[in-house]
Amino acid sequence: MATKKTLEIISPTPEQTEKIGTLLGEMLTGGEVIALAGELGSGKTTLVKGIAQGMGFKEQEVVSPSFTLINEYDGPLPLFHIDFYRLEGEKDPFEIGFEEYISAEGVVVIEWADRVPQAVPKDSLWITLRYLEAERREIVMRAQADRYEKIIEELKKKLYNRNSSQKT
Amino acid sequence: MVWYDNIFEEFECNRDKRMIILAIETSCDDTGAALIEKGKKILSNLVSSQDEVHRKYGGVVPELASRRHLENILPVIRGSLEEAHKSLDEIDAVGVTKGPGLVGSLLVGISAAKAISYTKGIPLVGVNHLMGHLLAVFLEEDVPFPFIGMVASGGHTALYLVEGFTAFRFLGGTRDDAAGEAFDKVAKYLGLGYPGGRVIEDLARHGNPCAISFPRAYIAKDSLEFSFSGVKTAVVNYVRSHSPGYDGIADIAASFQEAVVDVLVNKVIWAAQRHGVSRVVVSGGVASNSRLRERLEQQGKGLGIKAYFPSPHLCKDNAAMIGVAAYHLFKEGKKDGLDMGALSRWPLGR
Numbered sequence: 001m002a003t004k005k006t007l008e009i010i011s012p013t014p015e016q017t018e019k020i021g022t023l024l025g026e027m028l029t030g031g032e033v034i035a036l037a038g039e040l041g042s043g044k045t046t047l048v049k050g051i052a053q054g055m056g057f058k059e060q061e062v063v064s065p066s067f068t069l070i071n072e073y074d075g076p077l078p079l080f081h082i083d084f085y086r087l088e089g090e091k092d093p094f095e096i097g098f099e100e101y102i103s104a105e106g107v108v109v110i111e112w113a114d115r116v117p118q119a120v121p122k123d124s125l126w127i128t129l130r131y132l133e134a135e136r137r138e139i140v141m142r143a144q145a146d147r148y149e150k151i152i153e154e155l156k157k158k159l160y161n162r163n164s165s166q167k168t
Numbered sequence: 169m170v171w172y173d174n175i176f177e178e179f180e181c182n183r184d185k186r187m188i189i190l191a192i193e194t195s196c197d198d199t200g201a202a203l204i205e206k207g208k209k210i211l212s213n214l215v216s217s218q219d220e221v222h223r224k225y226g227g228v229v230p231e232l233a234s235r236r237h238l239e240n241i242l243p244v245i246r247g248s249l250e251e252a253h254k255s256l257d258e259i260d261a262v263g264v265t266k267g268p269g270l271v272g273s274l275l276v277g278i279s280a281a282k283a284i285s286y287t288k289g290i291p292l293v294g295v296n297h298l299m300g301h302l303l304a305v306f307l308e309e310d311v312p313f314p315f316i317g318m319v320a321s322g323g324h325t326a327l328y329l330v331e332g333f334t335a336f337r338f339l340g341g342t343r344d345d346a347a348g349e350a351f352d353k354v355a356k357y358l359g360l361g362y363p364g365g366r367v368i369e370d371l372a373r374h375g376n377p378c379a380i381s382f383p384r385a386y387i388a389k390d391s392l393e394f395s396f397s398g399v400k401t402a403v404v405n406y407v408r409s410h411s412p413g414y415d416g417i418a419d420i421a422a423s424f425q426e427a428v429v430d431v432l433v434n435k436v437i438w439a440a441q442r443h444g445v446s447r448v449v450v451s452g453g454v455a456s457n458s459r460l461r462e463r464l465e466q467q468g469k470g471l472g473i474k475a476y477f478p479s480p481h482l483c484k485d486n487a488a489m490i491g492v493a494a495y496h497l498f499k500e501g502k503k504d505g506l507d508m509g510a511l512s513r514w515p516l517g518r
Binding site: 039040041045046049059060063064066067068069070071072073074085095096097131134 | 269343344353
């Protein structure tokens with residue numbers, strides 16, 4: 001499959017990473033699958049905290065699901081925060097009941113999705129976080145379906161407007 | 169259903185004669201079953217990861233919290249009855265973890281508990297996993313109320329004011345990673361293997377805890393919330409910029425452990441001071457850490473605060489602690505119907 005629309009952002013601080021997440025979270029309407037990749041400390045949970053805030057949850061509510069595997073947050077639009085960190089093979093995601101969340105009416109966010117990429121639905125939004133230096137991260141978003149292309153377009157506009165309004 | 173309720177009431181009249189509870193715990197990776205007498209005495213306490221369970225009862229090795237509980241649940245329950253030399257007819261109530269945890273895993277334990285409750289006509293009691301951790305200490309000693317309870321494990325890190333067997337007040341929890349999770353992730357990042365808590369503790373003995381000053385996240389003065397994501401990232405940053413050798417790794421392990429232990433010790437002491445209590449109980453997998461035990465005992469002594477720790481096998485996830493909680497809930501008349509469901513999130517005391 002040809003790579004569709006992408007967006008690259010440099011985030012200078014964890015706070016900025018969280019804000020980018022919030023802008024993204026505000027645009028979600030349900031049924032989206034967001035797959036996160038990036039090594040330890042690259043800001044995955046920070047980004048998810050932002051997404052959750054954008055969806056109307058409180059920041060403190062969202063904690064790492066590495067050990068619990070799935071955290072469910074109930075709201076007007078439910079958030080299913082899933083973590084593949086402790087998962088090994090292709091069948092593991094199904095052993096934790098992963099597919100039931102994919103078909104649910106809510107937003108699914110998967111941390112460490114690159115550990116079991118085969119389990120991630122083909123039409124999803126992939127976000128890769130990369131360590132640059134101490135607090136600086138590169139965030140690359142790749143739309144794997146039309147609906148995510150629209151989200152990326154809109155996010156670009158929002159980020160641009162924010163930056164230009166900050167300057168003035 | 170009427171028939172069932174009648175049995176229920178009849179039973180309650182002579183409930184305190186022996187009161188043996190079959191407790192089941194399937195909230196995380198291990199399948200556990202235990203028989204507890206009068207909320208205190210362990211008649212048996214089995215977890216699926218034990219070698220003997222596989223050998224004697226034909227259980228399977230757990231890979232991770234999963235539907236594997238289904239293969240383990242009956243062998244583990246059967247094993248717990250055999251070890252206690254009891255039959256299902258001698259059980260007075262069934263206690264089971266209702267949450268928080270992975271719903272698919274919890275349901276395996278809950279379904280087994282319901283089946284036993286229904287066929288034997290005995291009460292069903294749903295238990296909060298965290299309440300089990302907070303009460304695990306009573307399997308070994310009586311701690312007078314009130315006390316500050318801290319649960320520190322791979323999945324949880326939280327502080328409670330415990331005023332009675334069923335009276336808990338939430339004081340603060342983690343904002344990101346749990347303490348045990350930080351140990352595990354740092355161990356994996358340093359290439360030290362599993363389980364993270366144990367390998368870091370062992371390596372830390374060869375390192376200097378003051379070698380590197382990793383950040384202590386106190387959040388705000390007197391805050392009883394935790395954050396362990398920052399110290400994890402600080403370790404990653406340090407390794408990237410220093411490429412340490414073996415001695416360096418030992419120093420990192422020791423300094424990292426010290427940073428986590430510092431925060432845990434200080435916060436549990438702050439909690440005790442703020443609420444004017446002189447006893448603290450620490451449970452959960454991280455409570456096995458000997459540096460934490462040593463530091464808290466030491467620091468507490470000077471302030472007149474006594475620290476209690478359950479034995480390591482009762483600190484980690486187990487069914488015996490669920491049996492203690494179920495006993496006290498039941499004594500207060502709390503029981504559940506056969507329509508009880510699993511809760512993925514279930515805040516305790518707030």
